[in-house]
Amino acid sequence: MNRETYALVKDNKAEIALPAGVTVQVKVKTNSKAMQKVTLKDNHDRxxxxxxxxGEKNTIGDKTITPVxxxxxxxxxxxxxxxxxxxPSKLNSGGPYDIGNYHLMVVVAENGDDSDYNDTVLEFSWHTK
Structure with missing residues (x-):
């Protein structure tokens, strides 16, 4: 496992480092009546x-990426x-959590109508050998 995998949050932005050469599942979920938006870009424009x-418990994104x-x-x-x-939303993060060869990292957002930090959930998961 690459120990340089992390998520750092500041204001409404998260800097995320993911392992190279591994297929990563990216899921985005909402739990809010307010419109939520997440924009994800890498530093190479790939x-x-x-x-x-x-919506509540609504998956608004499900993609795979493979950082090169x-x-x-x-x-x-x-x-x-x-x-x-x-x-801007307020953020918090967790992980990466390593469960055997399964890895999970999340960034969660709060829009201020309560304080549960689940209005938007950005989830990264991947497997290693």
Whole structure:
């Protein structure tokens, strides 16, 4: 396992390092009535994904990526207020959690209507040999 795998959050942005050469499942879920948006880009412009949606327990994104080298990713989290204007979310992160050869890392967002940090959930998971 590459110990340089991490997620660092600051304001509404997360810097994410994923293992190279491994297929990574990227899932985005919402748990909010407010429109949620996550934009994920790598530092080589090879990955450029945007996910948006609303609802409780709603999967709004499910993609696979394979980082080629030491790509750093940036995820930007926003939500639309009642006025329809996107505003920055507050973030928290966890992981990577290693369960045998399964690995999981999450970044979660809160839009301020409560404090449960599940309005948007960005999940990265992968297997190693």
């Amino acid at each position: 990955v450029d994904l945007e996910f948006a949606g609303t 080298d030491k790509s750093l990713f940036t995820a930007v989290f926003e939500y639309a207020g009642d006025d329809g204007v996107f505003k």
